[in-house]
Amino acid sequence: MVIVNAGERHPSPNVVLIALGIVMLCAVWLLGVVSVAPNRIVPGTSYPLVAALGMPGALLVTLLLGAMTALALRPARIHYLAMLLLLVMVLLLMPFGLMVAGHFLIDPALPQARLGLGAAYWTLSFVLLLYLVELRLRLAIKRLPTALLLVAVALAWWLCARLWLDDLALVQEFQARRGAFFSAVGQHVLLVGVAVGSSLLLGLALALAMHRFHRLRKAGFALLNFLQTIPSLALFGLLLAPLAWLGANVAWLGNLGVSGIGNTPALIALIAYSLLPIVRNTFIALQQVRPDTLEAATAMGMRGHQRFWQVRFPLALPVLIEGVRITTVQAVGLTAVAALIGAGGLGTFIFQGLGQAAMDMVLLGALPIVAMALIADAALGALADITRHGGAS
Amino acid sequence: MIELNKVSKRFNEALAVNDISLRVEKGSFCALVGTSGCGKSTTLRMINRLIPHSDGEILIDGQPIEQLDPVKLRRRIGYVIQSTGLFPHWSVARNIALVPRLLKWPAEKIDARVEELMALLGLPFDEFVGKYPHQLSGGQAQRVGVARALAADPDILLMDEPFGALDPLTRDKLQEELARLQARLHKTVVFVTHDMDEALKLADHLVVMREGRIVQQGSPLTLLRHPADPFVESLLGGLERGLKQAGLTRVKEHMTSLGPQVPAHSRIPGDFTLRQGLSMMLRDHTERLTVVDASDVPIGELSLRRLIKESQSERGTPRAG
Known part of the structure; x- marks a missing residue:
């Protein structure tokens, strides 16, 4: 200073x-x-x-x-x-x-x-x-x-x-694996998109419930913190047996493609990890709106839903988007690990390259992941800036 | 008109407001004064049902407020708070338009009203219309706050220490403008402050509160002349009471006609306060001032000796009555 x-x-x-x-x-x-x-x-x-x-x-x-x-x-x-x-x-x-x-x-x-x-x-x-x-x-x-x-x-x-x-x-x-590369990028983006999208919907619902019902707060955060502490590989392992059983014994789940390895456990784990940052940021975002601003809204004659959607939510939005940003960057990295259980994505190149001692193949997987994380970070950061109306915090 | 009859408010066991009765006539400016925690803000917030009262009844234009829809009630009542409570994500225009929008006025009517209010509060339209609250100074933000409260032309205006966070110069300016606005709009105003000078300057009805009770209420001059107890007296400035009282009276009211003497050299316009007159006497080392009208023509004389005699006779009156 x-x-x-x-x-x-x-x-x-x-x-x-x-x-x-x-x-x-x-x-x-x-x-x-x-x-x-x-x-x-x-x-x-x-x-x-x-x-x-x-x-x-x-x-x-x-x-x-x-x-x-x-x-x-x-x-x-x-x-x-x-x-x-x-x-x-x-x-x-x-x-x-x-x-x-x-x-x-x-x-x-x-x-x-x-x-x-x-x-x-x-x-x-x-x-x-x-x-x-x-x-x-x-x-x-x-x-x-x-x-x-x-x-x-x-x-x-x-x-x-x-x-x-x-x-x-x-x-x-890259030229040796052109087709595989692009489908891996697509798969990676899809996994991250679905995982962040679903956890955003789920997380919003959870955060709103916790905001509304005080009793849910402690239990909710305890559960989410617990989920976050399980190492990702361990979570994949834990999901293996129950999902394999469900896929084999429940016909409609099996038809949906539920099995011990592949997309389903990867998505479940990604969503589980994404929930904490989204819920935490959304919850804090809703709580940090100044009480006198909210009181003014009530005193001016806004009804409860008007106050929420016109005042509390828009003022919470930038912080909420910051939560989505953190979550997305984290999910881009975690999805690489999900390649280990056959979920596909760019992680495939990393683990194959490690297996073959071909460092350039590892790079072929790692560099796009870094680029993807940087792009997500910048794009969502910019979105958060835009939602700060008039530059107010 | 606002009436409070034997109103109390309990938070758990603690009595925040204790059995107060108060009547604010239509078009009058009532100031609730007291130290912090005396229940004045609570009283204010019970009027627009931000806080429900525990006992007694509150009537607006003769109707008990609990019979009214709180949301509709609040849209009829302007509300201004110290921190402005402006919405940081809305422009000045949108903030001012809040209540008219809630009342679903047509868009052209809202635009016209916003422009009118900005002119009324001295906010140049082109300069401020698109600004956001964080781009405003404290004084400008509070002007927007007042404009927002007046937007739907409510009969009643509730103000909770609106100028408390402003620097003294801005505060004086806004107080003067509020007085000017009130002279023009004749709203029924309830104004909470801990600043007695502010209350004396603006109010025509003063209510002094202490520990949830009303200690004394009446016109500013009545309270200055006959404070009910030492607490009210100390709030009114103790030894400076005389000067405060002088601040409320115009020179014109105390001047005598021009005598045969040589007119005094120092001149004072008749609209100035007696307090300013006394200050001028001290500055110019004189006990006589020539009172002039707007075009600087002498119309009378202010004499210190006469003033002291007048206040002596006034002092005698209450004992006799």
Whole structure:
């Protein structure tokens, strides 16, 4: 706090951004930027920056990162904007760097040879995201524009990967499983959607009941907290036997596809985990509406339902949506685990890849999950911002 | 007209309001004054049935309120509270339009009414119509609160320390505007405050409450001249009572016709209060002021000696009667 205040009067160096800049410079010079493997299973050989991009490329990268760090020494709005511009440039240049590295390092005589992303590459991506978070705070950029920026960068990467990056191991894994990949993405989205949708309906009903009937509160939260403490794998295991029995012995449930493994136990577990954050946020959201606002509503002559739907509910909505956001991000991750009991989704690639020791296949599952979580987070966060009418909290 | 007959309110065993009787005539401005916890807010909130009363009867225009639908009753009664209670997710216009919308007025009539009220309360329409409550200063928010209470043109206005959270300058300004509004609209107002100056400035009927009971009620001048007990006297400012009383009287009422003497150098408009006149005498080291009319023409004289003689004779009256 003191540092921030002092910074406003005499722009003192932004220590966070300088540290991040130094980390990035160290990473690109000291860690392997890319790795090259002759085929899918053999671990690759790591190559440093100069080998991957050549001296001019290495100097360009150093210059860009160095400029970002130097600008952080005298922070001002214009400097932050320049840093943002440089950051976007670096993000957009990263896939081109891979192209150049492929050109230098891959022997055209080896058709199985492939390019892997090195430690420096991952470090750089991660630190750039942190950098963006800090810039966002300094420039007071809202969630939606930030999300749009990231989407634009992701699209550019995707385009590069499709057009020029055939050497990249990740791209090769994708091309080998194109159909399976898209159906896995669809399955993942469907599972998350159905799970969050149903728990939203159930959770709203539960939260409203708990809001209305004081006696339900303690028992309700105790149950939901208990559910949340069961490890996800254990819950899948616990559901296995009873659901298998139900599927085998109750004809109509069997026809619906209920069985010990597959979608049904996955959905039940996902809904069970999603209920707590949704109910808790909805309940708190309804309770935190100021009592004098509600009293004014009554005193002005609103009936009970008018007061609820016109005042209490709209004022609770942003917090409620925050609950849906947390739940969705959590469900995107949990659905990966559900692949273990045959529910499908992107988790399939992760577990198959782990089984085959093919790290790029793991990435093929993990990266879209991360992207999905980030998109859900940004989209629902933006929605919560919009429902805050006039920016009031 | 609002009547309370032997009204009491018990919360569990505790008596918050104890057997009070009160009559607020149509068009009069009644202030409930007392220290916090004396039951004045509870009394106010019983009138629009936010709190049900335990005993006695409350009549509005002769009808017992428990025979009325509470929702319809409240739509007939304007209500203003200290924290404004504006809806943060609604614009200024929508907030003001609340009760007319509940009463299902046609849209054009509502729009016209909102515009009229904003003009009445000094809120420039174009500047404020789309603003949200968090974009308003305390004074502006309370103007919107008053506009909302007046929206459906209710006969009765209940105000619970409406200006308590404002800075002194804004509070004075809003008090003056409320007095001006009341002179024009003649609502039946019940106004709760712990600020005696505010009550003296606005009310024509003062009700002093203590521990759930009414200690004394009457016109401000009656209370200032004859406080019933030391508690009322201390609320009225103890030693400053004289000045407060002077604050309620106009210079015109106490001036004498211009004598043969040389007119005093200091001039005071006849509409100013006696308190301002006394202050001017102290400032200018004089015991005589020339009273002037709106166009600065002398119309009389204010003399300190005469004033003191007058109050001596007044003091004698109650003993004789």
